[in-house]
Amino acid sequence: xxxENHSQENGVQNGMEVAQVAVVMVPLPAQGHLNQLLHLSRLxxxxxxxxxxxxxxxxxxxxxxxxxxxxxxxTTNFHFQDFPIPPFDSPLADPNATTKFPSQIxxxxxxSIHLRExxxxxxxxxxxxxxxxxVIYDSLMPYVVQDIYSISNAESYCFNSIxxxxxxxxxxxxxxxxxxxxxxEILKEVPSSEGCFSPEFEKFLELQEGAKKFNSGDLYNANRxxxxxxxxxxxxxxxxxxxxxxxxxxxxxxxxxxxRDLNSHHKCLEWLDRQPLNSVIFVSFGSTSxxxxxxxxxxxxxxxxxxxxxxWVLRDADKGDVFEGETRRSPLPEGFEKRVEGRxxxxxxxAPQLEILGHPSTGGFMSHCGWNSCTESISMGxxxxxxxxxxxxxxxxxxxxxxxKIGLEVRNWASRxxxxxxxxxxxxxxxxMDSAGGEEMRKRAAELGDAVKQSVMEGGATHKEMDSFIAHxxxxxxxxxx
Numbered sequence: 001x002x003x004e005n006h007s008q009e010n011g012v013q014n015g016m017e018v019a020q021v022a023v024v025m026v027p028l029p030a031q032g033h034l035n036q037l038l039h040l041s042r043l044x045x046x047x048x049x050x051x052x053x054x055x056x057x058x059x060x061x062x063x064x065x066x067x068x069x070x071x072x073x074x075t076t077n078f079h080f081q082d083f084p085i086p087p088f089d090s091p092l093a094d095p096n097a098t099t100k101f102p103s104q105i106x107x108x109x110x111x112s113i114h115l116r117e118x119x120x121x122x123x124x125x126x127x128x129x130x131x132x133x134x135v136i137y138d139s140l141m142p143y144v145v146q147d148i149y150s151i152s153n154a155e156s157y158c159f160n161s162i163x164x165x166x167x168x169x170x171x172x173x174x175x176x177x178x179x180x181x182x183x184x185e186i187l188k189e190v191p192s193s194e195g196c197f198s199p200e201f202e203k204f205l206e207l208q209e210g211a212k213k214f215n216s217g218d219l220y221n222a223n224r225x226x227x228x229x230x231x232x233x234x235x236x237x238x239x240x241x242x243x244x245x246x247x248x249x250x251x252x253x254x255x256x257x258x259x260r261d262l263n264s265h266h267k268c269l270e271w272l273d274r275q276p277l278n279s280v281i282f283v284s285f286g287s288t289s290x291x292x293x294x295x296x297x298x299x300x301x302x303x304x305x306x307x308x309x310x311x312w313v314l315r316d317a318d319k320g321d322v323f324e325g326e327t328r329r330s331p332l333p334e335g336f337e338k339r340v341e342g343r344x345x346x347x348x349x350x351a352p353q354l355e356i357l358g359h360p361s362t363g364g365f366m367s368h369c370g371w372n373s374c375t376e377s378i379s380m381g382x383x384x385x386x387x388x389x390x391x392x393x394x395x396x397x398x399x400x401x402x403x404x405k406i407g408l409e410v411r412n413w414a415s416r417x418x419x420x421x422x423x424x425x426x427x428x429x430x431x432x433m434d435s436a437g438g439e440e441m442r443k444r445a446a447e448l449g450d451a452v453k454q455s456v457m458e459g460g461a462t463h464k465e466m467d468s469f470i471a472h473x474x475x476x477x478x479x480x481x482x
Contacts (some may be wrong), residue, residue: 083122172187
């Protein structure tokens with residue numbers, strides 16, 4: 001139905017068919033950002049709107065190779081636009097760095113500024129065959145889209161890749177921590193930005209801030225059922241320069257297909273199929289976290305001593321180019337895998353996180369609290385053992401543990417420079433997986449997940465907000481089955 005509406009709005013201009021509207025996605029070349037805009041592309045394309053996902057050849061390949069829950073190649077109106085950029089350094093992560101911010105991918109960030117000219121040229125060319133273009137760009141990519149304001153039929157929308165809670169807390173901190181309403185008192189518990197970013201990244205951020213030219217509105221991978229209060233504060237105070245915002249998350253698929261392709265059925269999913277309900281804790285720290293060898297061993301001993309079932313994704317942090325060069329392989333304690341055989345699985349490569357979290361045998365998630373991981377865990381109704389590493393993650397941890405009350409803290413952010421001992425790991429795993437308190441969190445997480453799922457279904461609040469955004473960029477009332 002959506003595609004029919006779209007085709008009816010096409011016209012003819014200078015002998016060429018003219019599409020009513022097209023969307024151009026401009027992601028930051030880092031997995032957590034690529035993934036969010038790729039999932040948003042799925043939602044927008046369901047309305048029959050052509051999607052152009054622009055980026056470097058390497059990072060578009062990365063996005064396609066890691067997507068799960070759906071297949072972009074099966075969508076006829078989805079197009080990857082690959083652009084070459086100059087070579088850039090792609091060093092390994094430093095597992096012993098005092099600050100855990102992933103500085104190894106900063107050369108890729110800086111190289112991405114060379115997308116400015118090809119992206120502008122592409123949008124300008126597209127503008128001749130499209131009545132209206134909506135450019136959705138990552139909040140860390142305004143430098144690349146700064147020239148698009150000169151294209152008369154193009155608008156730009158800033159996508160904020162972090163939680164509304166985290167974004168508002170950063171704003172509150174930078175504003176000198178003014179007086180808060182009673183409902184926002186929890187912000188006083190949020191740790192400062194100290195240790196969250198590297199000086200090099202802050203310089204990159206200044207470059208992006210200085211390039212902001214225009215903004216027609218803001219998009220969030222957020223859900224009003226979870227963060228409505230903070231979304232309202234962001235709009236009221238116009239923290240990003242506009243009061244037009246749409247909270248249309250979670251972006252990830254909410255229902256995992258039961259029938260899987262046996263050829264792509266990951267071994268850990270087969271193992272999960274044989275485990276009892278809510279009996280497994282999933283341990284994964286995202287694509288940019290890197291542990292020292294000593295911390296890996298402490299974590300291993302803690303999981304072993306907990307006597308709980310687990311899946312542990314133990315892979316090194318992404319480099320700027322994930323397809324080139326060597327990778328680091330963290331050693332495990334001697335005999336560990338043999339001792340936990342049948343009770344735990346170690347995954348050394350990319351794991352299907354969404355499918356693992358959506359599996360009925362998964363009852364907990366030890367996570368770095370990246371926003372992708374938080375939204376996926378919430379939407380699948382899985383409580384979190386929070387172990388933040390950098391960036392917005394300490395703030396997301398507060399949202400999960402103190403606001404939503406669906407998680408436990410592994411260690412305090414103030415103690416981030418200290419090793420997490422086996423006893424600490426054992427304690428939090430047992431509390432989450434094998435205690436009355438953990439069961440209560442699981443119940444709350446399941447209820448929250450159900451409410452979020454209902455909101456994205458047709459007739460739900462988030463679905464209506466998505467309809468509102470599509471109507472805004474299309475200047476018409478259309479809907480789609482998502």
